[in-house]
Amino acid sequence: MHNKTNKLSITKKSAWSLILAAKYFKSKSPDEISKIHIEKSINKKILKYEYDIQKKVIIDSNFEIDDYGHSLFKMYLPLIFNNQKNYVIAHLAQTLDGLIATKSGESKYISSKENLFHIHALRAISDIIIVGYKTVQFDNPMLTTRLVKGENPMRIIIDKDNKLSKKYNVFSNEDDKGYKIISDKLKSRNTNIFQLPLVNNQFDEKDIISLMTKLNKSIIFIEGGGMTISKFYQENLINKLYLCISPIILGEGISSFILPEKQSLSEIKQHEITYSIMGTDILCDINLI
Numbered sequence: 143m144h145n146k147t148n149k150l151s152i153t154k155k156s157a158w159s160l161i162l163a164a165k166y167f168k169s170k171s172p173d174e175i176s177k178i179h180i181e182k183s184i185n186k187k188i189l190k191y192e193y194d195i196q197k198k199v200i201i202d203s204n205f206e207i208d209d210y211g212h213s214l215f216k217m218y219l220p221l222i223f224n225n226q227k228n229y230v231i232a233h234l235a236q237t238l239d240g241l242i243a244t245k246s247g248e249s250k251y252i253s254s255k256e257n258l259f260h261i262h263a264l265r266a267i268s269d270i271i272i273v274g275y276k277t278v279q280f281d282n283p284m285l286t287t288r289l290v291k292g293e294n295p296m297r298i299i300i301d302k303d304n305k306l307s308k309k310y311n312v313f314s315n316e317d318d319k320g321y322k323i324i325s326d327k328l329k330s331r332n333t334n335i336f337q338l339p340l341v342n343n344q345f346d347e348k349d350i351i352s353l354m355t356k357l358n359k360s361i362i363f364i365e366g367g368g369m370t371i372s373k374f375y376q377e378n379l380i381n382k383l384y385l386c387i388s389p390i391i392l393g394e395g396i397s398s399f400i401l402p403e404k405q406s407l408s409e410i411k412q413h414e415i416t417y418s419i420m421g422t423d424i425l426c427d428i429n430l431i
């Protein structure tokens with residue numbers, strides 16, 4: 143159907159499919175280019191758009207872009223066309239008092255269903271998802287893209303002592319994309335295992351990123367928990383940090399960030415943020431590198 147501007151109208155699902163088409167385009171043409179043309183047949187309509195990677199805007203399209211479509215393209219296209227070898231995205235949903243879970247580890251769900259959609263959309267545009275072993279132990283998440291169209295990426299759990307059994311959803315899912323990173327000192331006959339050295343009983347986050355490069359995984363989504371994200375933050379390895387702030391106060395629980403104590407406020411770097419309303423929450427969007 144054409145509207146009065148002679149452009150086609152599209153549904154929310156079509157807008158998302160056009161973003162996935164951009165992800166597919168990027169996977170087939172990883173070279174640095176300044177503009178891209180996407181063309182996709184959806185519901186018997188040929189939908190086309192041209193995107194300027196530097197300016198981060200759609201220059202032309204044969205369909206009308208409403209506010210919803212505009213917010214989707216603005217959020218996800220710059221992540222896909224990021225021009226970095228590795229692009230690390232981290233996301234945490236926290237309460238007003240800076241907590242990501244209750245003391246007993248319950249976190250489903252601190253944020254709104256709109257934020258849950260955002261998390262699944264981030265999974266779908268990423269090449270790999272990383273979480274710490276405590277997130278798997280407490281939440282038993284699937285870490286799939288079941289709320290949006292798009293392929294499940296590979297999932298890697300940081301589990302240095304190889305404590306987690308195969309029964310957890312991340313590993314038992316039939317797509318067989320659940321992996322672990324364990325210490326290189328351990329012997330394991332399990333499949334889907336990577337091994338890295340420990341320094342002071344911890345992996346070096348840079349080694350984890352190098353492993354991602356070896357696996358040809360460019361967009362890396364660290365989905366929690368706070369401890370794991372804090373370690374990547376401390377090493378200055380996060381490009382994009384999303385903090386979703388939900389209008390609840392817990393009082394006690396697990397903190398978003400666990401970082402060494404600072405002696406003075408003057409030592410703390412102030413971050414520039416942009417923010418948007420996401421359902422009942424506020425999504426803070428922070429470019430760290």
Ligand SMILES: NC(=O)c1ccc[n+]([C@@H]2O[C@H](COP(=O)([O-])OP(=O)(O)OC[C@H]3O[C@@H](n4cnc5c(N)ncnc54)[C@H](OP(=O)(O)O)[C@@H]3O)[C@@H](O)[C@H]2O)c1
Pocket residue numbers: 233234235236241242243244246247248249250252273274275276277278280281300301302303343344345346347365366367368369370371373396
């Ligand atoms: N609201 C949200 O957005 C959100 C998102 C995810 C999870 N959660 C919640 O957060 C809680 C878990 O978070 P968390 O911060 O306690 O734990 P976490 O980040 O899930 O896992 C932390 C563990 O991962 C391992 N790890 C991480 N980086 C490592 C490294 N560089 N080297 C070696 N091991 C490393 C450590 O294991 P070792 O102890 O063996 O050293 C560490 O104890 C759960 O309650 C979950 O429900 C909330």
